[in-house]
Amino acid sequence: MNEPSLRKFYAWFTALGLLVGLLVIAGYYKDEFREWKTYQTQFRQEELRRATTPQQKLLAENTPVQIRQILLPELHRVDRCTTCHLAVDDPSYGGYAQPLAYHPLSDQHPFEKFGCTVCHRGQGRATTVADAHGNVPHWDEPMLPLRYIQASCGQCHQAADNPAAPELARGQQLFDDSGCRGCHKLNGVGGIIGPELDKVGARRSPEWLRQHFLAPSSVTPGSAMPPQKFAETNLEAITLFMLSLTGEPVPGYYASMKVIPSSSQGRRLFEQKGCIACHAVGGVGGKIGPALDDVGLRRKPEWMIQHFRNPQAVSPGTVMPQFGFTESEARALTDFLVHLRDQKVALSLPALMNPVERGRAAFRKYGCIGCHGPDGKGGVPNPNAKTAEQVPGLLYVADGYTKAELKARILDGQKEITALDPKRPPPPLYMPAWRGTINDAEVDDLVAYLFSLKPKGDDVGF
Numbered sequence: 001m002n003e004p005s006l007r008k009f010y011a012w013f014t015a016l017g018l019l020v021g022l023l024v025i026a027g028y029y030k031d032e033f034r035e036w037k038t039y040q041t042q043f044r045q046e047e048l049r050r051a052t053t054p055q056q057k058l059l060a061e062n063t064p065v066q067i068r069q070i071l072l073p074e075l076h077r078v079d080r081c082t083t084c085h086l087a088v089d090d091p092s093y094g095g096y097a098q099p100l101a102y103h104p105l106s107d108q109h110p111f112e113k114f115g116c117t118v119c120h121r122g123q124g125r126a127t128t129v130a131d132a133h134g135n136v137p138h139w140d141e142p143m144l145p146l147r148y149i150q151a152s153c154g155q156c157h158q159a160a161d162n163p164a165a166p167e168l169a170r171g172q173q174l175f176d177d178s179g180c181r182g183c184h185k186l187n188g189v190g191g192i193i194g195p196e197l198d199k200v201g202a203r204r205s206p207e208w209l210r211q212h213f214l215a216p217s218s219v220t221p222g223s224a225m226p227p228q229k230f231a232e233t234n235l236e237a238i239t240l241f242m243l244s245l246t247g248e249p250v251p252g253y254y255a256s257m258k259v260i261p262s263s264s265q266g267r268r269l270f271e272q273k274g275c276i277a278c279h280a281v282g283g284v285g286g287k288i289g290p291a292l293d294d295v296g297l298r299r300k301p302e303w304m305i306q307h308f309r310n311p312q313a314v315s316p317g318t319v320m321p322q323f324g325f326t327e328s329e330a331r332a333l334t335d336f337l338v339h340l341r342d343q344k345v346a347l348s349l350p351a352l353m354n355p356v357e358r359g360r361a362a363f364r365k366y367g368c369i370g371c372h373g374p375d376g377k378g379g380v381p382n383p384n385a386k387t388a389e390q391v392p393g394l395l396y397v398a399d400g401y402t403k404a405e406l407k408a409r410i411l412d413g414q415k416e417i418t419a420l421d422p423k424r425p426p427p428p429l430y431m432p433a434w435r436g437t438i439n440d441a442e443v444d445d446l447v448a449y450l451f452s453l454k455p456k457g458d459d460v461g462f
Contacts, residue, residue, distance in 0.1 A: 035129055036083045039099050040065045043086045046100065050092075067127065070115045074251040079115035079124035081132065105164075113253075119152040120144060140202070144243065147236065148206055154244030156254045161265040161332075171241025174234055179370025183225070183429075186245070190367060191432045193224060199247035209239045224428025226381045261328055266336025269329055278320070281340070289320065296338040304334040359449025362442045371429055376453050385427040386418040398451045406447050411435040 040063075047060035069080045087093035088103040089111060096102065103111075109119070117124040122143040126132040134142035144151060150165040157165070159172040175181075181190035186197045204212075208219060213235060216223040230238065270276070278288040285291075295304070303314060308330035311320040325333065363369065363376070371391045373379045378393030385391070397406060413433030419426050438446070 034127070036067070036127055037065055039084045040086065043100055070111060072113075072115045072118075074253065075115065075118055077115055077117055077124050079117050080127055081116040081120075081122070081124065082111065083127060084129070084132075085116075117141075118155065119149065121152075142205075145206065148240050148243050151201065151240045151243035154241070155246065155248060155250055157260055158265065159241065159244065160268075161260050161262055163260075163262075167237050167240055168244060170234075171237040171239070171244075174230070174238045175241055176364060176367075177369070178228070178238075179364075179367040179372075181365070181367025182370030182372075183367070189365075189437060191434075193429060193432060197242070197245055200245050201243040202246040202248065204242070206239055206243060209242050210235060213238065222428075261331035261335055263332075263336045263339045265329075266332040266334070269325075269333055270336055273323060292337060292340060296340060301334050301338055304337060305330050308333055355445045355448040356452045357449075358442075359445035359447070359452075362438070362446045363449055366434065366438060366446075368446075376450065380429070382417070382427045382429040384420050384424045385429070386420045389420060389427075391429055394450055395453050395455065398454045403447050403451065406450060407443050410438070410443055410446065 044060055044063045044065075047063065048057060051057040051060050067080060068083045068086075069078055070082065071078055082088060084099040085101075085103070087096065087100050089106045091102050093100055093102040094104075115124065116122070120143050121141040122134040123131055123136075123139055123141070126134075130136055131139075150168040153159075153162050153165040153168055159165070159168045162168065180186075180197075183191045183193040184195065184197045185192065190196075200209075212219050212223075212225075213228045213230060215227055216225040228235075276285040278286040280287060280291040281293060299307075307314050307320075308323070308325050311318045311322060368376070371380050371382075372394050373391070376394030376397070378391055380391045381389065382391050383389055401409065409431070411434055414431040415433075417427040417430050434443075
């Protein structure tokens with residue numbers, strides 16, 4: 001190689017060396033001044049300022065600057081949020097600005113057991129603010145806005161029975177009262193006109209859900225769902241409930257928290273398991289087992305809990321089956337029975353023996369109100385339907401069907417709805433088949449309720 005070529009080679013080598021050196025320096029400074037290091041330095045300075053003894057001062061000076069993480073193998077998560085949020089479990093930092101603020105309720109949800117992202121979402125492994133908060137491309141779980149944080153409670157707790165999440169409970173109530181199950185399946189129960197909702201909270205943002213409720217066709221062209229006229233507070237609550245439906249399975253310890261023991265949850269379990277078929281309350285119910293009005297006086301709570309765990313163990317020869325109640329469910333039922341003497345708790349139970357009232361409950365449970373309107377009065381828009389472009393009411397269904405015919409219609413459905421104009425798109429709403437979803441006894445109760453809707457003394461035809 002001649003001398004000019006060597007000089008050219010040396011020049012390129014020198015330039016490359018300088019570039020590598022600059023990159024090393026830039027990398028050093030970038031690593032040295034990372035956001036989380038800045039926050040940890042601020043925390044150490046605050047700890048030094050607050051120190052009142054030599055020991056506290058020494059402890060603050062020796063606080064290491066390092067990545068901190070919480071390993072949650074049961075939840076398949078690694079959370080590094082406490083790398084920046086260092087005072088989350090220190091109540092003395094209450095009132096501080098983020099990221100040095102104390103997190104309330106940390107005693108009920110210890111970070112070493114729950115971490116952060118199981119409730120707040122975001123990207124737990126990240127170490128920059130933008131990445132950790134999840135507002136970046138290719139990450140599907142950005143942090144929930146604080147006004148929707150109660151949605152996360154639904155992963156481990158029943159929505160209706162968590163006193164710490166009243167808006168979540170109200171959102172579920174709105175979902176049930178609005179008859180959404182008439183078109184949407186949730187937890188295996190509901191119609192098939194719209195998509196299943198089990199994982200909608202993991203697929204959709206709060207903004208998308210809100211807009212979908214207000215104007216469905218604006219975000220889902222051709223949607224059959226009519227606009228929902230929710231007040232702003234109700235819109236927030238039902239959006240929050242939708243966000244809670246992530247479909248993410250929770251392991252044993254967390255699943256055991258699903259039921260928070262309470263009288264209301266105990267009553268719901270009492271109704272769901274059909275206990276009144278064997279036990280009387282207020283003079284109404286079965287006689288296979290003893291009446292339960294004064295059971296709180298006759299039995300101690302510990303006996304009742306054990307009875308729910310294993311009936312044969314405390315009542316040998318009893319015909320009561322072993323339901324397999326969880327510990328929380330057994331305690332909830334016990335709490336309900338202990339307070340059964342309070343008539344406000346037991347007031348609604350005798351109605352369960354009335355087929356019409358049971359049918360009314362089925363009408364609500366399966367979302368019939370979503371298409372047929374409150375009390376079966378109809379009026380829900382169904383464009384191009386021959387029946388005045390709306391879903392017909394059910395007030396006079398007893399004039400058009402026998403009970404057997406109506407039962408068959410419920411079970412078999414009616415997908416082909418007569419179009420007002422054959423040239424226009426067919427009516428989007430139709431009667432789905434409920435066979436295999438609703439049990440035979442519930443159909444009989446539902447028919448009894450629908451036949452009861454006809455106004456007394458009114459012989460107008462259906």
